[in-house]
Amino acid sequence: MLEPILLSLRIASIATVFSFLFGVLFAYILNKKNIPGKNFWETLITLPMILPPSVTGYFLLMLLGKRGVIGSVLIDMFGFKIIFTWYAAVIAASIVSLPLMYQNVKAAFVNVDPAYERAARTLGSSEFRIFTTITFPLAWPGIISGIVLAFCRAIGEFGATLMVAGNIPGKTQTVPTAIYYAVENGNTTEANTLVLIMTVFSFVLIFALNKWLEKRNYLGK
Amino acid sequence: MAVSFQLNKQLDQFQLNVACRFPGGVLVIQGESGSGKSTILNCISGLLQPDGGHVQVGDRVLYDDGTKVNLPVQQRNIGYVFQNYALFPNMTVEKNILYGLQNQPDFKDGKNKAEMLRYMDYIMDTFRISHLRKKYPFTISGGEKQRTALARAIVTKPDLLLLDEPFSALDMKTKQIVYQEFLEFKHQFHTPVILISHDPREGDLFADHRLYLEQGHVVERL
Numbered sequence: 001m002l003e004p005i006l007l008s009l010r011i012a013s014i015a016t017v018f019s020f021l022f023g024v025l026f027a028y029i030l031n032k033k034n035i036p037g038k039n040f041w042e043t044l045i046t047l048p049m050i051l052p053p054s055v056t057g058y059f060l061l062m063l064l065g066k067r068g069v070i071g072s073v074l075i076d077m078f079g080f081k082i083i084f085t086w087y088a089a090v091i092a093a094s095i096v097s098l099p100l101m102y103q104n105v106k107a108a109f110v111n112v113d114p115a116y117e118r119a120a121r122t123l124g125s126s127e128f129r130i131f132t133t134i135t136f137p138l139a140w141p142g143i144i145s146g147i148v149l150a151f152c153r154a155i156g157e158f159g160a161t162l163m164v165a166g167n168i169p170g171k172t173q174t175v176p177t178a179i180y181y182a183v184e185n186g187n188t189t190e191a192n193t194l195v196l197i198m199t200v201f202s203f204v205l206i207f208a209l210n211k212w213l214e215k216r217n218y219l220g221k
Numbered sequence: 222m223a224v225s226f227q228l229n230k231q232l233d234q235f236q237l238n239v240a241c242r243f244p245g246g247v248l249v250i251q252g253e254s255g256s257g258k259s260t261i262l263n264c265i266s267g268l269l270q271p272d273g274g275h276v277q278v279g280d281r282v283l284y285d286d287g288t289k290v291n292l293p294v295q296q297r298n299i300g301y302v303f304q305n306y307a308l309f310p311n312m313t314v315e316k317n318i319l320y321g322l323q324n325q326p327d328f329k330d331g332k333n334k335a336e337m338l339r340y341m342d343y344i345m346d347t348f349r350i351s352h353l354r355k356k357y358p359f360t361i362s363g364g365e366k367q368r369t370a371l372a373r374a375i376v377t378k379p380d381l382l383l384l385d386e387p388f389s390a391l392d393m394k395t396k397q398i399v400y401q402e403f404l405e406f407k408h409q410f411h412t413p414v415i416l417i418s419h420d421p422r423e424g425d426l427f428a429d430h431r432l433y434l435e436q437g438h439v440v441e442r443l
């Protein structure tokens with residue numbers, strides 16, 4: 001029972017790093033720079049949040065499968081089959097957690113009063129320094145929310161993961177897929193235990209986040 | 222140091238069209254809200270690009286549509302005190318003052334740190350904010366914020382200082398103190414200043430030169 005827990009933690013952690021990097025990058029580019037087609041790109045990033053996980057999984061299958069756009073290139077060039085590996089689960093979890101990360105980081109960036117960035121410019125600061133010393137630190141509480149929610153989403157990912165990584169015990173079986181198959185096989189003890197662990201874990205994370213956000217308020221206190 | 226600007230900018234309600242030259246001292250621009258006062262400051266500082274015109278401080282041309290000169294904000298060496306002061310809320314008063322200094326070529330990347338800190342102390346003493354150095358902006362009073370914002374803008378030794386209604390957020394009692402401090406500042410530092418205000422008393426108190434603006438046009442000069 002420990003294996004799916006450890007694998008879920010590993011997949012969700014790596015997926016959160018990816019969605020953090022891309023979420024911050026996309027939120028900065030799309031909301032702080034004048035990029036043509038902003039609405040199109042934003043819709044594309046947000047799509048996995050509202051599409052059924054099976055649809056996202058199907059798209060990923062078309063990309064990562066043996067005859068998929070990326071999957072076939074990986075096989076031809078490196079002899080590496082990504083489908084039904086835990087790497088594919090990381091990609092699935094990254095894709096489905098990215099919208100949550102993006103939306104939170106975007107809201108956090110938009111909430112940073114542009115007057116601070118303008119003031120920093122008049123003080124001779126480069127755009128990079130403004131980002132690292134003003135925009136990012138002021139947006140940090142919102143970014144932390146994004147990280148926690150994206151992690152929770154990634155660890156709970158089921159549909160898309162099942163389609164691209166399958167349910168191979170010890171290899172690609174995560175907690176949600178382990179719960180599904182435990183229920184299907186009538187193993188209620190395992191199902192109950194994993195459900196309890198997932199519920200308590202997610203509750204504690206969100207509870208701690210809310211507590212932290214209550215305490216941290218630069219402007220109000 | 223002489224300052225001259227001629228600016229054209231199409232705004233939502235009207236066309237801004239102003240020209241002015243003053244030989245230094247304090248130029249007070251007055252007018253109703255929405256008459257284009259802040260747009261002038263934003264165009265001079267480079268935060269906003271005008272449709273055409275010319276901005277020059279001393280011998281330096283900062284913007285000229287004819288010769289396609291358009292220096293980025295960072296290279297204009299203009300101090301700016303915003304209406305709400307825009308003090309960085311995640312930094313102490315001391316860090317706010319240091320922020321601009323650390324962008325200066327003399328002090329960049331930790332160069333001449335002792336000299337930089339000495340100069341910062343001098344500015345903080347001059348503006349009587351040394352006792353606030355470890356405090357965050359949200360813990361200090363309106364008058365202290367105003368002094369900090371002014372110190373932060375002047376610490377980089379700008380060629381021109383822009384003040385966008387810096388007294389409007391203060392209560393009457395604080396205003397009297399801050400007015401006195403600003404007069405002291407005016408005598409101590411000889412940086413040319415453009416001060417935006419809609420309070421005629423501030424014009425009477427501080428102005429060496431005055432512009433009255435209406436719907437983006439100068440209607441009176443004194």
